Amino acid sequence: MDVGREGSGEDLLEGLDEMQLAAAKALDGPVRIIAGAGAGKTRTVTRRIAYACRTGRWDPARTLAVTFSVKAAAEMRVRLSSLGIGDSVTAATFHSAALHQLRRVWTDVCDAPFPRLVDDARDIAARAMRQVDPDLDQDDLTVRTVRDEINWAKISLVAPDQVARVAAVSDRCRPAGLEPDRFAEIYDAYEKEKTVRGEMDFDDILLMACHVLEDFEEASAAIRRSVGWLTVDEYQDVSPLQHRLMRLWLGDNRNVCVVGDPAQTIYSFAGASSYDLLGFADEFAPLSADIALNTDYRSTPQIVSYANRILAASPVRHEYLKLASAREKGRRVERTVYETDQEEARGVTARILRLMEQGVSPSDCAILTRINAQQAVCCAALRHAGLRYRVKRDSGGAGVAPIADLDAAQRIAMVEALRESEAAGSSGTGSSGNVRQGDATPTTAEQAERARVWVARLGQVTVSTVHASKGLEFKHVFLIGCSEGLMPYGSAAPGDELEEERRLMYVAVTRAEDTLHLSYARSKDGMGPQQRRLSRFLS
Numbered sequence: 001m002d003v004g005r006e007g008s009g010e011d012l013l014e015g016l017d018e019m020q021l022a023a024a025k026a027l028d029g030p031v032r033i034i035a036g037a038g039a040g041k042t043r044t045v046t047r048r049i050a051y052a053c054r055t056g057r058w059d060p061a062r063t064l065a066v067t068f069s070v071k072a073a074a075e076m077r078v079r080l081s082s083l084g085i086g087d088s089v090t091a092a093t094f095h096s097a098a099l100h101q102l103r104r105v106w107t108d109v110c111d112a113p114f115p116r117l118v119d120d121a122r123d124i125a126a127r128a129m130r131q132v133d134p135d136l137d138q139d140d141l142t143v144r145t146v147r148d149e150i151n152w153a154k155i156s157l158v159a160p161d162q163v164a165r166v167a168a169v170s171d172r173c174r175p176a177g178l179e180p181d182r183f184a185e186i187y188d189a190y191e192k193e194k195t196v197r198g199e200m201d202f203d204d205i206l207l208m209a210c211h212v213l214e215d216f217e218e219a220s221a222a223i224r225r226s227v228g229w230l231t232v233d234e235y236q237d238v239s240p241l242q243h244r245l246m247r248l249w250l251g252d253n254r255n256v257c258v259v260g261d262p263a264q265t266i267y268s269f270a271g272a273s274s275y276d277l278l279g280f281a282d283e284f285a286p287l288s289a290d291i292a293l294n295t296d297y298r299s300t301p302q303i304v305s306y307a308n309r310i311l312a313a314s315p316v317r318h319e320y321l322k323l324a325s326a327r328e329k330g331r332r333v334e335r336t337v338y339e340t341d342q343e344e345a346r347g348v349t350a351r352i353l354r355l356m357e358q359g360v361s362p363s364d365c366a367i368l369t370r371i372n373a374q375q376a377v378c379c380a381a382l383r384h385a386g387l388r389y390r391v392k393r394d395s396g397g398a399g400v401a402p403i404a405d406l407d408a409a410q411r412i413a414m415v416e417a418l419r420e421s422e423a424a425g426s427s428g429t430g431s432s433g434n435v436r437q438g439d440a441t442p443t444t445a446e447q448a449e450r451a452r453v454w455v456a457r458l459g460q461v462t463v464s465t466v467h468a469s470k471g472l473e474f475k476h477v478f479l480i481g482c483s484e485g486l487m488p489y490g491s492a493a494p495g496d497e498l499e500e501e502r503r504l505m506y507v508a509v510t511r512a513e514d515t516l517h518l519s520y521a522r523s524k525d526g527m528g529p530q531q532r533r534l535s536r537f538l539s
Contacts, residue, residue: 038298
């Protein structure tokens with residue numbers, strides 16, 4: 001390698017296309033990168049960070065990149081390390097970054113012990129419900145629904161005394177059929193119960209970080225000094241609370257880059273919104289660069305054409321990128337109609353077996369579903385055929401918002417990592433407020449990622465909901481249940497609800513690299529009087 005090029009950082013830019021290169025070289029001031037599915041987003045972002053640090057434009061110790069899952073943060077760290085940055089740059093989730101900052105300034109802002117993090121707040125919600133009304137149903141589903149609505153309220157910056165106003169203009173704040181005023185009482189009792197017990201939930205990490213940044217001048221200055229250059233990945237999924245924390249991290253600093261895709265906003269039910277991504281140019285005007293990455297290196301032209309077709313029918317299609325595939329022509333997208341759900345599951349399994357006969361690994365195949373309930377019949381068909389599989393399910397409700405695309409194992413890994421961080425306490429690595437890669441979260445995340453790769457090598461078909469598949473890709477995708485009532489789900493009304501379902505279909509389609517098979521069954525068991533019909537998104 002040419003030493004001069006390596007020293008200048010130019011070697012880090014090799015292989016980038018024209019728009020990726022423009023993004024990687026836009027190092028100062030507010031930058032927005034709209035990155036479509038398969039457009040090399042992570043590659044571009046990590047090259048940009050590495051190039052800025054290598055050339056001395058950025059101080060690695062003051063560089064923070066935040067994303068929404070432990071897995072994504074671990075991948076970013078691995079890529080930065082391979083680019084020679086090592087552990088000098090901080091790549092973390094919002095929650096991990098905020099937690100470390102709080103730990104380092106806590107003794108300066110509070111005399112009380114640091115609160116204990118609870119990974120599942122259902123017990124607290126149940127106690128709050130009993131305090132307000134001992135006669136309320138407290139089955140697991142009801143308690144979880146109430147807890148999830150509290151989560152939504154907190155990340156949406158809705159306090160207990162604001163519940164009534166929100167409920168009056170929306171369908172929120174009425175979990176499990178509760179009246180808004182009763183929910184507000186439970187919400188308030190929930191918050192007080194946590195305080196009395198010296199506990200905090202995941203949302204409190206971000207809320208307390210915001211509180212410190214707003215009300216404690218010295219601690220706030222220390223934290224802001226540690227964030228000289230901020231990159232926010234998956235910005236279309238940012239919640240009002242995360243957006244507030246981002247603005248507080250920055251203060252008067254304008255060195256921020258946001259990366260996202262409005263067409264992949266699929267967590268609106270949990271407080272996510274593409275509003276901040278779309279409005280970034282106005283909020284941070286003037287921008288230093290506003291770049292669109294619309295070349296899809298993942299999917300064949302046939303798959304990309306199908307994805308574009310789904311979005312082209314949207315009333316807000318002007319907000320979405322039109323993708324162009326960089327790959328050679330592939331196989332056409334196939335559609336099949338089956339008589340029953342069982343026949344559909346058996347038919348998809350047979351197709352996977354035929355692919356395996358051609359040398360395809362089961363780990364390259366995924367069956368995607370709209371809801372958890374569709375998965376049982378698929379798993380039964382795979383078991384009957386002697387195929388191993390792994391299942392990725394939705395955790396449900398607004399409770400997924402803080403770590404939206406984590407499966408159960410990754411959520412556990414995050415909780416364990418945060419607990420290790422708590423245990424470390426005063427043994428931190430300084431008072432700058434910056435998050436170091438040597439902390440517990442990266443180690444645990446990397447272990448989880450290694451385990452995931454090891455499992456994949458054993459040859460397991462992935463059975464996943466579309467929500468849980470976000471961020472993943474598979475050579476061969478089978479999207480089942482492509483009928484009205486499932487895709488879109490229920491009777492989605494025209495407007496935001498229907499548009500969310502359209503984006504979900506788009507995300508499902510763009511998980512496929514080489515082949516895409518769409519199917520639905522005319523009825524559940526062939527006995528019902530009603531016949532299903534093809535999804536409007538595909539007609």
